[in-house]
Amino acid sequence: MSQLTLALSKGRILEDSLPMLDRLGLAPAGDIDRLLRVPSRDPNLHFLIIRPSDVPTYVEHGAADLGIVGKDVLMEHGGEALYEPMDLDIAKCRLSIAAVKGSPFAVAGGAATIRRRVRVATKYPEITRRYFAARGEQVEIIKLYGSMELAPLVGLADLIVDLVATGNTLKANGLVETEVICQVSSRVVVNKASMKMKHAALRDLLGRLQTLDQAA
Numbered sequence: 001m002s003q004l005t006l007a008l009s010k011g012r013i014l015e016d017s018l019p020m021l022d023r024l025g026l027a028p029a030g031d032i033d034r035l036l037r038v039p040s041r042d043p044n045l046h047f048l049i050i051r052p053s054d055v056p057t058y059v060e061h062g063a064a065d066l067g068i069v070g071k072d073v074l075m076e077h078g079g080e081a082l083y084e085p086m087d088l089d090i091a092k093c094r095l096s097i098a099a100v101k102g103s104p105f106a107v108a109g110g111a112a113t114i115r116r117r118v119r120v121a122t123k124y125p126e127i128t129r130r131y132f133a134a135r136g137e138q139v140e141i142i143k144l145y146g147s148m149e150l151a152p153l154v155g156l157a158d159l160i161v162d163l164v165a166t167g168n169t170l171k172a173n174g175l176v177e178t179e180v181i182c183q184v185s186s187r188v189v190v191n192k193a194s195m196k197m198k199h200a201a202l203r204d205l206l207g208r209l210q211t212l213d214q215a216a
């Protein structure tokens, strides 16, 4: 059987993947907090534990045969070069637009009523540009790497595009969700060449992951 390399997004997705991998007898067999390349309990599989936004790049270039990554990251990266055979239904949230409660931006489509260039802070510049462009709005995008909720509170932006799950972070910061751009969950992505060259091993692994889906 071919050896497979799986790029696993560290952080929340890694945490949510571990019980699933454990049930399949595929859990990492090493120190996942320190090692970047970790063996699995299955001798035919090992993991690369990397930043979520790097997963599509590793899989696209064949440094990993497959990966587990959020749909948000895939949409931002552009997923055309990858197969996306499975929705794992973990790390679920949504990508939304939010604004300061009570501000002119706090209603759906509020940005279109403002007579100056609207500023949107986000970690997702491509998704944001495409979303506003699709309805004929050109916005100024301010790229941030975290704590997006702060930007409208200190006048850095009028709106944010960020992930929302419970809505608690928005609420705690006096923001309201005005539009949902898309629903987000974690996906399995596969390198196209690996799908041909390591077909049997990948079919076996994807089949095992699928059984969990059916058992859920």
Ligand code: ATP
Binding pocket: 009, 010, 011, 012, 013, 051, 052, 053, 069, 070, 071, 072, 073, 091, 092, 093, 145, 163, 164, 165, 166, 184, 185, 186
């Ligand atoms: P990086 O270190 O690259 O900035 P990150 O801090 O965004 O990564 P996490 O917060 O662990 O990493 O999020 C990884 C993925 O988990 C996101 O891409 C998204 O798919 C999902 N996610 C993020 N926030 C939530 C949330 N509040 N609830 C559920 N899933 C989430």
Ligand code: PRP
Binding pocket: 146, 147, 148, 162, 163, 164, 165, 166, 167, 168, 169, 170
């Ligand atoms: C994510 C996201 C929001 C929060 C939403 O942040 O960026 O801030 O979760 O979750 P909620 O709706 O349940 O409150 P995370 O905790 O990953 O921190 P980060 O922004 O520093 O990555």
